[in-house]
Amino acid sequence: MTSARDQSPGEEQARAGEDVTLLNAEPGAGPLLGRDGKVDPQAVVRAAQAERENEAGEAIEPGGDDALLTRVAFTLKTDVRKRLDKYLCDRITFMSRSQLQRLIEGGGVLVNERLPKASTVLRAGDVVEVVVPPPPSKDIQPEDIPLDVLFEDEHLVVLNKSPDIIVHPARSHLRGTMLSALAYHFKHRSRVGGGLSAVGRDLARPGVVHRLDRHTSGCIVFAKTEEAHWKLGHQFEHRRVEKRYLAVVHGGLEPPSDLIELPIGPHPSREKGYREKYVVRHDQLGKPSLTLYRVLEWYGPGTAESGNADGREEPKGWGTRPAAAPARRAAFTLVELELRTGRTHQIRVHLSHLGYPIVGDDMYGGRAFAGPDGRVIIQRQALHAALLAFQHPVTGEALRFTAPLRGDMAQLVGALRRTGVERPALGGTLVDVDLLIV
Secondary structure (H helix, E strand, O other), rough: OOHHHOOOOOHHHOOOOOOOOOOOOOOOOOEEEEOOEEEEEHHHHHHHHHHHOOOOHHOOOOOOOOOOEEEEEEOOOOOOEEEHHHHHHHHOOOOOOHHHHHHOOOOOOOEEEEOOOOOOOOOOEEEEEEOOOOOOOOOOOOOOOOOOOEEOOEEEEEEEEEEOOOOOOOOOEEOOHHHHHHHHHHHHHOOOOOOOOOOOHHHHHOEEOOOOOOOOOEEEEEOOHHHHHHHHHHHHHOOOEEEEEEEEEEEOOOOOOOEEOOEEEEEEOOOOOOOOOOEOOOOOOOOOOOOEEEEEEEEEEOOOOOOOOOOOOOOOOOOOOOHHHHHHHEEEEEEEEEEOOOOHHHHHHHHHOOOOOEEOHHHHHHEEEEOOOEEEEEEEOOOEEEEEEEEOOOOEEEEEEEEOOOOHHHHHHHHOOOOOOOOOOOOOOOOOHHHEOO
């Protein structure tokens, strides 16, 4: 009888119900699968390194321009009856589902030596071969990228994020991130020095407490110590952080204030152009989502337009906007928004669903804005994290930050004000737009 001590990791996985077997490991790489049956990202890096050394007799820097790809093969021992993309998400956890879908579409995955679809359902006996790109390097490379620092001490740093910059490295964006900019800042510009918290380093996200979409500007905080990181994370998790956003939307948003309480879930279509979207859906995949808005200013005469910016029709019944047109004859609205929940794309989905898409948000029906001379002023989503307030994780001091409107967002509000402004008699707002425009 074989004892548990004599079993190999693969045998232990099989006895535990593990449904995969690794078929090919490169020499010198060690096992690519961990005991949990998931691909070890560092083993992928070692495999690519070993392959290059075997073929060329020299080493290659992980993540370099000439980084090699590693082939991994799985044999299913049980009838999982799961879509291919979902199955791979469980096995290759350092790649997102959309990244894996692109890999499948590009021919990087074979099922039984044939090109599959992401929706291919896997059964017992299927052999799945995957070309696994090396994961993003965990080492953040400093880059001289300007930062707008609102506050910094030895525990944390608060920034006014610029649009068109992502927070942390991703497979398609390894450079030009806020983390690279911060690494340079701490070394060359900071008065207090330090670095980012080690929390999240395994996912190439050191110091990242929360995130903003790439094209969203405004207040964002990063932790510099582990104590600050987990204490800030606790405040965000338990909704003890005050956040207010500003958005410019198409049409005259009515009523002047309201609570949007509509569940949000993934778009039902997995076709390209839709699978990254979220919609209002009243089924088991819709999660409770609450957004409180308050109108700050209405601009210009006119009626709100409807329809998608690219002319596509949404599948009926899945987050499409109500048929009724907005009642107020205004062309645009500046609105302050308060999130009571934190769903992906929550503000964008809620406003679009009501018939008031954010200016420049082409994913959800918004359109770029051009001035009277035809010059485009803004073509990204006009969404700005204007205010962030929380308790200092170490000193306990109440901190409150406002991020000035700069560049395209400030120009947009200035241009719209010249078309005429109407302001509702409304209380409860925390953002003074006049003080934010610089």
